[in-house]
Amino acid sequence: MNDEYLELLKKYPDRFIAVNNILTEAAWFYKTDEPELFYELQHYESAFRNFYKRNFDWELRIDGKCARLVKNKVYNPELGNTGIVEFKLRGRDEYIAFLLLIEFYEKMLSEQSLSASDRENPTFIFGEYLDYVVSRMTMLFPERKDIDAESVKKKILRPLMEKLIDYRFLRALPRDGERIEQDKTIYEALPACCQYNAGALEKNLEELHHAD
Template identity: 40%
Template sequence: MSDSALKLYELIESKPEKVRALLNILIESPYFYLEDSEELFRFLNHHRKEFEEFFKVFYGWDLIMDSKCARVYKDKWYNDKISSSGREQFHFSKRDECIGFMCLLNFYEDQLVENNMSAEDKMNLKFRFGDFLKYCHNKFNGLFPENEDIYSAEYIRKNVLKPIMSELEKYRFIKLWKPDSSLGSLKADDYIYEALPALSHYNAARLSQALLQDLKDDSQATDINEESHEEPEENIENSADLNEGEGDRV
């Protein structure tokens, strides 16, 4: 038995509730944040090597952790009888959804710079939905200038951002701050979202490059299909690349 495995066994003997709580927390949701439980997060960080070896030896998973966020990552599915659609995983496959996610990553990085912040700051970045919508509207019109009449702000709100924002909340990338009832009824554009630390685990530049290459390939396929009067596919072929977190601070 390795030293790390032995130390984890000793931890289970001396701190059973903390070890049991952490093992459950790390698989109950995609990300475990410092603000979820500062005590348990710091306990995990202090005994990181022991937990890393536990997940690697018994599951083949990697424990990925920075100063504000922790998660376990698996790169292989063992039950091949379960299709990808039947698995509980963060995934966008439609072209516009992938672009919407790319927009969020780039918007997040731009806002950090504009507000003189970093991902390591104690307070997370907060942003107004209307500002993000405007950013997306400009980005879509820049990518598809020939379709400006289709990609209106209202179309992007309803058909792109509405479905992806709910998924991003579910998988703990963003958090909606409910409006103060004393302010009366607020428009959706004035809703405030918090960018959670998981966003910093994604390399916006790499994902943008991959997506833009897919769009280029898709455009070439569309030209061919128009000549043969076939409808182009709406899904991005390599969308899985857009859903793999890459932690620069890991």
């Protein structure tokens, strides 16, 4: 086991145990979750990085707003597709809608005069994202007859939004005592969105377009 990590664990057992638990409890550890513990992770990044690499062959990725552990495969063959290794999407349309979320995120940053490093995260109404996905999919796949707002919302975005929330890409903002329609639900785009490069993803969209 990493000597630097062991020495630090002896000095700060409670904090190191807490950081390890937070890193393994969810896909992303955001600075806003536990600012003091996130600072500890940043400060002792090399010790944590070496510990996870040497003992589990996991990669620690961290920036100013979030951190995560990346595991490259499932070791237990009995888990099949149930092992949580990476963000999994169902079918091509969900994948396309996710790529479009990253595009939409970049658009929101520009429109709301924000940068990915700002403390504030962009927010949007579900209907705005729905309109964006329908518009871009219609542009990318003009030959498809099944791309309309109701179909995209029901067949693609409803199941996708649950995954985006579970995997902490998005957070639905509460409305105290107010019942609202899904199209008017306000979401916050969380820092995980900035971990993906919209320019590089554009190539994937074009490849999907030409594959038809």
